[in-house]
Amino acid sequence: MKEVIRKNQWGVCALLIIFSWVAGVAAADSPPEHCLRKDHHTFNLYMENDTIAGDDDQYTNGLKLTWSRFGLSELPGDAWLHKWLYPVVRPLGFDRMDGSEKALTFSVGQNIYTPDDIRQTDLVKADRPYAGITYIELGFHKRVDNHMHTLGLCGGIVGPDSYAEEMQSAFHEVINSSDPQGWDNQLENEPVLNLIYDYKKKLFATGLQSGLGNDIIFNTGGVIGNAMTFYNIGLLYRWGWNIPADCGNFPIQPASCFNAEVEEKMCLNPQGRYGVHLFFSANGRAVLRDIFLDGNTFRDSHSVDKKPFVGTFMGGIGFVGGPIKTVLAYVYQTKSFDGQKDPQVFGSLSFSYRY
16 A cells, blocks of 8 residues: 555655646747846745655654745735734844845644554653644744845644544545544644744855756744754755755755745746756754654643754755746655654655746
């Protein structure tokens, strides 16, 4: 059954890649002047699942939908949801008229976590808790050609009201797989709130959007909140043909949702909109809190002893066809808690459409 699922998933991936190239070739390029005078938007669908790697446990599924608005010279007055945070972000320079490009993002997502043995109805004390989170995330982004600052606020719910159990059960029914039996032991309901900061800088770049090239992107940042508190640092390397002038792709995490190209390069170099590239990234995370391992903050719940440092390695291939970008990747993560049998592996698919 898992083999059939994997084949179907990779078939869908292949169709998305073909569609991105056909749509890209068919899309007509707007004149540069018209392109630079308007706001731009992207829709991004980001999926992660361990079934692609042959597993069905630990971090078992992630889904994130993001709408972005970019190419802004200042924070817009009609962003009805984001504007409530303008008094906070403006003193931090996110509305400064310094020639930088601004962007806003709105994301909704869900992550699901289970122990190795999903057939057990009793609490598996030596393994991680059943847990799920459903969340929304507001992001503010400020960038120039080679670096980008991101500030975000993420709020959601952990526990039964995240509907992670229902989502996983419905998916397993569709694929005719065993229904997880241990969700009665999941974490209790808890509202969560996280403050996010992320910084990315292009350390080296050559040949972007102009044939064969490569680049190196440095990223660092952190999260503070009752769901997650950590600091991360990492590097991304890309090599290929007409690499997009963006900040690359990373696994689903805070501030990972915005990856549109810099407006000026996108508008003034339309021939660079079709390409393919390989990439590899390595990230390290120092973890102070992880509710999915530490358990609930304000009430008793199952927990395990987390490891203070976790490494994540990601490799894959990206395809760009006009307004469409498709990225396939394989992710390897070191053990995150004491007693974890194997490192975490999963596959990811990112599909972006610019309009």
